[in-house]
Amino acid sequence: MSSSRNIVIIGGGVSGLSAAYYLSKSGIRATLIEAQPSLGGTIRTEGIDGCTVEGGPDSFLAAKPWALDLIRDLGLEDQVIGSRDSLRRTLIWKGERLVPFPDGMQLMVPTRIGPVLSSRLLSARTKWRMGMDFFRRPRTYPDRSVSEFIGDHFGQEAVDYIAEPLLAGVYGGDPAELSAPSVLPKFVEYESKYGSLSRGVIENLKRSEGPIFQTLKGGLGQWIDALRGKLGPASIIQGRAETVEPGRVRVNGEWLTADQTILACGANVSASLLTGELSHVLRAIPYSSAVIVALGFRRGEFQHPSKGFGFLVPKRERKHLMACTWVGNKFPFRAPDDMTLLRCFFGGDPVESDEQLVAWAVEESGTILGLRAQPVFSRVNRWPNSMPQYTVGHASRMAELQQELRGRPDLHLIGNAYSGIGLPDCVRLAKQTAESIIASPDSPGASS
Numbered sequence: 001m002s003s004s005r006n007i008v009i010i011g012g013g014v015s016g017l018s019a020a021y022y023l024s025k026s027g028i029r030a031t032l033i034e035a036q037p038s039l040g041g042t043i044r045t046e047g048i049d050g051c052t053v054e055g056g057p058d059s060f061l062a063a064k065p066w067a068l069d070l071i072r073d074l075g076l077e078d079q080v081i082g083s084r085d086s087l088r089r090t091l092i093w094k095g096e097r098l099v100p101f102p103d104g105m106q107l108m109v110p111t112r113i114g115p116v117l118s119s120r121l122l123s124a125r126t127k128w129r130m131g132m133d134f135f136r137r138p139r140t141y142p143d144r145s146v147s148e149f150i151g152d153h154f155g156q157e158a159v160d161y162i163a164e165p166l167l168a169g170v171y172g173g174d175p176a177e178l179s180a181p182s183v184l185p186k187f188v189e190y191e192s193k194y195g196s197l198s199r200g201v202i203e204n205l206k207r208s209e210g211p212i213f214q215t216l217k218g219g220l221g222q223w224i225d226a227l228r229g230k231l232g233p234a235s236i237i238q239g240r241a242e243t244v245e246p247g248r249v250r251v252n253g254e255w256l257t258a259d260q261t262i263l264a265c266g267a268n269v270s271a272s273l274l275t276g277e278l279s280h281v282l283r284a285i286p287y288s289s290a291v292i293v294a295l296g297f298r299r300g301e302f303q304h305p306s307k308g309f310g311f312l313v314p315k316r317e318r319k320h321l322m323a324c325t326w327v328g329n330k331f332p333f334r335a336p337d338d339m340t341l342l343r344c345f346f347g348g349d350p351v352e353s354d355e356q357l358v359a360w361a362v363e364e365s366g367t368i369l370g371l372r373a374q375p376v377f378s379r380v381n382r383w384p385n386s387m388p389q390y391t392v393g394h395a396s397r398m399a400e401l402q403q404e405l406r407g408r409p410d411l412h413l414i415g416n417a418y419s420g421i422g423l424p425d426c427v428r429l430a431k432q433t434a435e436s437i438i439a440s441p442d443s444p445g446a447s448s
């Protein structure tokens with residue numbers, strides 16, 4: 001069964017591909033436009049010297065079910081692997097040494113006082129603040145930054161050595177600008193319900209059976225290949241969308257009819273394709289940039305026990321390197337026995353050459369780990385303007401966006417700029433959008 005309507009999806013990352021897949025399951029064939037020669041967007045998996053190197057995302061949170069649901073649907077369940085949580089430990093670079101993150105932290109909130117008291121990461125004053133948090137009364141605040149929120153509960157040191165490095169590694173963002181209700185909604189809810197963040201986390205702690213992170217044996221690229229395999233080649237066009245107007249989309253200078261348009265190309269690109277107030281609101285969502293440098297070492301030359309998932313470098317201690325993951329510890333099937341694979345994360349969009357970025361990665365990870373080993377391979381993946389920032393005011397911008405979209409029922413925005421930054425949320429939004437199109441009155445999949 002094919003649709004009489006023309007549905008155009010702009011962007012062939014996981015969001016656009018997921019929307020196309022869910023539509024196709026209901027017999028609705030969409031046309032997907034992708035500017036790059038390959039699909040996947042920020043998902044980029046490469047095999048190098050027996051290692052599986054993720055140039056962009058490396059996994060997804062298991063607690064959010066939508067990515068795994070789709071992967072199962074695609075018949076890839078037997079390829080799913082979990083993080084090695086028995087090895088999970090994060091180290092923080094502080095005062096020229098690696099200090100373990102206290103056990104029992106839920107992101108930046110302590111749930112056990114013992115590990116906090118014995119931690120070398122935190123001063124007596126911060127420990128006292130964390131203890132006193134238990135006695136706070138419930139209160140609601142207007143939208144405020146993560147720095148203000150965490151600083152208010154636990155003090156500035158918790159912002160500098162816990163919140164900042166954790167968020168830099170996920171959002172590539174600055175806690176002084178990120179919005180607490182948009183980035184840490186659960187914690188803000190606990191603040192208004194319990195007062196104490198720790199009490200809120202403890203009372204809502206769910207014992208999860210499985211691993212924290214999941215991915216695929218062959219890397220996330222396997223997921224993209226499976227999605228592409230489910231869509232006919234005729235439904236994918238390589239080209240750059242230039243303008244989106246009601247009823248039509250211009251691609252490489254030619255107009256395509258579009259009864260429905262799904263923008264899956266990021267809020268920043270969507271802003272440039274549209275005009276008017278919609279474009280204006282989308283443009284107000286800022287983006288940050290990141291670079292991932294993979295380094296592969298011969299294991300025999302890499303003389304470090306590397307216990308844990310990796311380390312974070314807080315801004316106060318940082319030269320260039322923000323975070324480093326010991327990939328083989330975090331996931332099986334990533335590096336052969338004779339190799340050690342590091343994933344180094346840098347913020348921003350540096351003008352320096354790839355060689356310089358590799359040199360920084362080798363030098364700074366070498367200093368932190370006390371190593372002189374040289375990698376046998378390196379790979380640089382740059383992601384300019386790829387990480388949307390949920391800054392203070394994000395929730396009101398989303399409300400404005402909803403308001404504007406009411407006047408454009410032919411237009412749908414999906415991706416990570418709106419209601420969730422990670423892969424599972426991208427799939428959730430893509431699926432919801434596909435379902436709303438399927439359920440609309442003239443759809444072949446709609447029940448009358």
Ligand SMILES: Cc1cc2nc3c(=O)[nH]c(=O)nc-3n(C[C@H](O)[C@H](O)[C@H](O)COP(=O)(O)OP(=O)(O)OC[C@H]3O[C@@H](n4cnc5c(N)ncnc54)[C@H](O)[C@@H]3O)c2cc1C
Binds near residue numbers: 036042269291421
């Ligand atoms: C370095 C990095 C690490 C990350 N790590 C994780 C992680 O470990 N776990 C996690 O859950 N999330 C992670 N994320 C976030 C995750 O990668 C994204 O949420 C997700 O991949 C976004 O997918 P998308 O399809 O919405 O957008 P994208 O992947 O950005 O895809 C958008 C697509 O649109 C195309 N496009 C743009 N403009 C046009 C145009 N004019 N015409 C046609 N096509 C166009 C682009 O070429 C691209 O293919 C990470 C992100 C980055 C940058």
